[in-house]
Amino acid sequence: MTSARPKAVCVDHDWVGRSDCSRCAVLHIVPFAPLPLTDLEEFLGPVTNFQLARGARLLGPESHANAVITLRSGFVKLFETAPSGRERIVRLLGPGDVVGLEALHAPPYLHAAESLTPVDACHLPIPVVHAIEARMPELHASMLARWHRSLEQADRFLVELLDGPAPTRVARLLLMLVELAGDSAPPRLTRLDTASAVDIAPETASRVLTRFIGDGILVEERDSFRIDREALRTIARS
Amino acid sequence: MTSARPKAVCVDHDWVGRSDCSRCAVLHIVPFAPLPLTDLEEFLGPVTNFQLARGARLLGPESHANAVITLRSGFVKLFETAPSGRERIVRLLGPGDVVGLEALHAPPYLHAAESLTPVDACHLPIPVVHAIEARMPELHASMLARWHRSLEQADRFLVELLDGPAPTRVARLLLMLVELAGDSAPPRLTRLDTASAVDIAPETASRVLTRFIGDGILVEERDSFRIDREALRTIARS
DNA sequence: CGAACGTTTGAACGATGTCAAGCGGGGTGG
DNA sequence: CCACCCCGCTTGACATCGTTCAAACGTTCG
Numbered sequence: 001m002t003s004a005r006p007k008a009v010c011v012d013h014d015w016v017g018r019s020d021c022s023r024c025a026v027l028h029i030v031p032f033a034p035l036p037l038t039d040l041e042e043f044l045g046p047v048t049n050f051q052l053a054r055g056a057r058l059l060g061p062e063s064h065a066n067a068v069i070t071l072r073s074g075f076v077k078l079f080e081t082a083p084s085g086r087e088r089i090v091r092l093l094g095p096g097d098v099v100g101l102e103a104l105h106a107p108p109y110l111h112a113a114e115s116l117t118p119v120d121a122c123h124l125p126i127p128v129v130h131a132i133e134a135r136m137p138e139l140h141a142s143m144l145a146r147w148h149r150s151l152e153q154a155d156r157f158l159v160e161l162l163d164g165p166a167p168t169r170v171a172r173l174l175l176m177l178v179e180l181a182g183d184s185a186p187p188r189l190t191r192l193d194t195a196s197a198v199d200i201a202p203e204t205a206s207r208v209l210t211r212f213i214g215d216g217i218l219v220e221e222r223d224s225f226r227i228d229r230e231a232l233r234t235i236a237r238s
Numbered sequence: 239m240t241s242a243r244p245k246a247v248c249v250d251h252d253w254v255g256r257s258d259c260s261r262c263a264v265l266h267i268v269p270f271a272p273l274p275l276t277d278l279e280e281f282l283g284p285v286t287n288f289q290l291a292r293g294a295r296l297l298g299p300e301s302h303a304n305a306v307i308t309l310r311s312g313f314v315k316l317f318e319t320a321p322s323g324r325e326r327i328v329r330l331l332g333p334g335d336v337v338g339l340e341a342l343h344a345p346p347y348l349h350a351a352e353s354l355t356p357v358d359a360c361h362l363p364i365p366v367v368h369a370i371e372a373r374m375p376e377l378h379a380s381m382l383a384r385w386h387r388s389l390e391q392a393d394r395f396l397v398e399l400l401d402g403p404a405p406t407r408v409a410r411l412l413l414m415l416v417e418l419a420g421d422s423a424p425p426r427l428t429r430l431d432t433a434s435a436v437d438i439a440p441e442t443a444s445r446v447l448t449r450f451i452g453d454g455i456l457v458e459e460r461d462s463f464r465i466d467r468e469a470l471r472t473i474a475r476s
Numbered sequence: 477c478g479a480a481c482g483t484t485t486g487a488a489c490g491a492t493g494t495c496a497a498g499c500g501g502g503g504t505g506g
Numbered sequence: 507c508c509a510c511c512c513c514g515c516t517t518g519a520c521a522t523c524g525t526t527c528a529a530a531c532g533t534t535c536g
Contacts, residue, residue: 080393080396080397082397082398082401082402083397083398083401083402083406083474083475084401084402084476086401088396088397088401090393090396090397102386102389104382105382105383105385105386106383106386110389110390110393111393144342144343144385145343145344147343147382147385147389148340148343148344150389151340151348151385151388151389151392152348154389154392154393154396155318155328155348155349155392157396158318158326158328158392158395158396158400159318159320159321159326159328160320160321162396162400162437163320163321163322163324163326163437164320164321164322165491165492166491166492168321172321190514190515191514191515191516192514192515199400199401200492200493201492201493201494202514202515203492203493203494203515203516203517204491204492204493206514206515206516206517207492207516207517210515210516210517236321237321238322403523403524404523404524428482428483429482429483429484430482430483438524438525439524439525439526440482440483441483441484441485441524441525441526442523442524442525444482444483444484444485445484445485445524448483448484448485477536478535478536479534479535479536480533480534480535480536481532481533481534481535482531482532482533482534483530483531483532483533484529484530484531484532485528485529485530485531486527486528486529486530487526487527487528488525488526488527489524489525489526489527490522490523490524490525490526491522491523491524491525492521492522492523492524493520493521493522493523494519494520494521494522495518495519495520495521496517496518496519496520497516497517497518498515498516498517498518499514499515499516499517500513500514500515500516501512501513501514501515502511502512502513502514503510503511503512503513504509504510504511504512505508505509505510505511506507506508506509506510
């Protein structure tokens with residue numbers, strides 16, 4: 001209480017926005033954990049919270065892969081540059097997701113990560129994760145689930161987003177984005193990001209989207225968008 | 239010794255082909271493990287070895303996901319049918335790989351798996367894996383490595399095989415197949431499988447491959463093939 | 477020997493990529 | 507506060523690669 005060292009963010013009940021910790025992919029278990037608080041403090045001290053603007057780089061293959069990042073709010077794209085030089089988006093992450101999972105097994109990070117919206121996130125050094133894992137086996141299962149989800153999403157990109165004509169792909173992407181967002185507002189991607197997610201030319205993305213807008217199926221806002229779910233689902237089915 | 243129950247295959251030194259166990263993704267650690275043999279017997283009893291012809295189904299989303307399969311030899315494709323109805327190959331597995339990893343976390347299997355060549359494999363019920371894991375923490379790291387590899391390959395499909403013109407893609411696929419095979423003979427895919435791996439029409443695959451053959455870059459044998467590595471790498475770079 | 481399947485080959489169409497020019501809005505600097 | 511500039515987006519025209527449809531071939535297997 002009178003300690004000079006500041007409280008670990010995760011444990012500080014006075015911390016503004018602590019409520020979002022319930023979404024923390026790694027530590028959502030902690031509040032219910034049977035560990036004495038003082039122990040937790042020691043573990044969680046190195047965990048730091050930070051915010052980023054849209055378009056910021058979270059990490060890349062060049063960074064030291066010694067931490068994972070959990071998203072409290074905001075959206076992130078994981079991408080690689082293909083041999084052709086084109087940028088290819090391979091995954092999309094949202095609130096509650098973990099960025100840089102691979103680091104948990106071995107460096108380097110497999111992709112680059114950039115924010116698609118303003119982002120609120122926490123930085124967890126790998127040793128912290130392992131320390132918690134050692135004491136709380138539940139975390140292990142939770143991490144396995146993360147790997148599972150990552151694979152599932154990679155496969156969805158392969159099977160859903162890269163299948164069929166351009167309008168179909170874009171429709172599926174939009175649906176995927178609102179699904180990812182849950183109750184929060186889905187992020188509006190640039191035409192270029194849209195294009196590199198579904199592997200079409202930016203110009204084609206533009207044409208498809210302006211057509212959707214013209215048909216009243218899609219409404220774009222500054223940073224988000226709204227859709228006619230049913231109409232898009234029909235297009236997505238083709 | 240005089241027991242009526244047959245010896246667990248993994249432990250039976252008289253078992254023909256036991257040498258291939260050193261390649262077993264899950265149990266390659268076992269021979270060096272500090273566990274008493276009798277213990278091992280009990281664990282490994284339910285492990286069964288089996289062979290399949292080319293084109294056989296190993297498992298699918300419909301199967302009870304209560305086991306993983308380790309490939310001792312042969313090649314397997316993992317595929318899903320896309321919304322368009324087309325079959326899309328999402329991963330290729332070879333000797334030493336694990337089929338149905340997902341089951342380790344939760345059912346169902348995420349894909350269908352079919353042999354591309356005759357296959358020699360072992361069937362490991364999930365409880366067996368967990369039992370070994372409990373006693374041998376090394377296995378845990380080894381399993382993490384599996385998830386890691388799966389993700390890496392999924393990403394390679396996304397970034398390498400689905401990028402650039404048809405000849406480039408096919409070239410990359412062929413190179414990937416010989417890499418996957420290591421010292422064994424790479425499997426010759428049907429035109430249809432080739433096509434659904436790199437997302438082109440079977441006819442296009444045919445045209446590309448006959449051209450490669452004409453150029454002396456590729457030689458097809460009954461079940462395998464040989465390539466001019468350098469020439470293909472050049473095409474793959476484009 | 478025949479049937480079935482995978483493959484080859486041809487020809488024509490069409491969706492999408494490419495190239496190029498113009499537009500608009502937001503941010504910066506004067 | 508305004509003007510300019512830059513960047514992302516739009517729009518058009520055109521070229522092209524790959525798909526599609528169709529037919530014939532060869533091999534394997536019953």
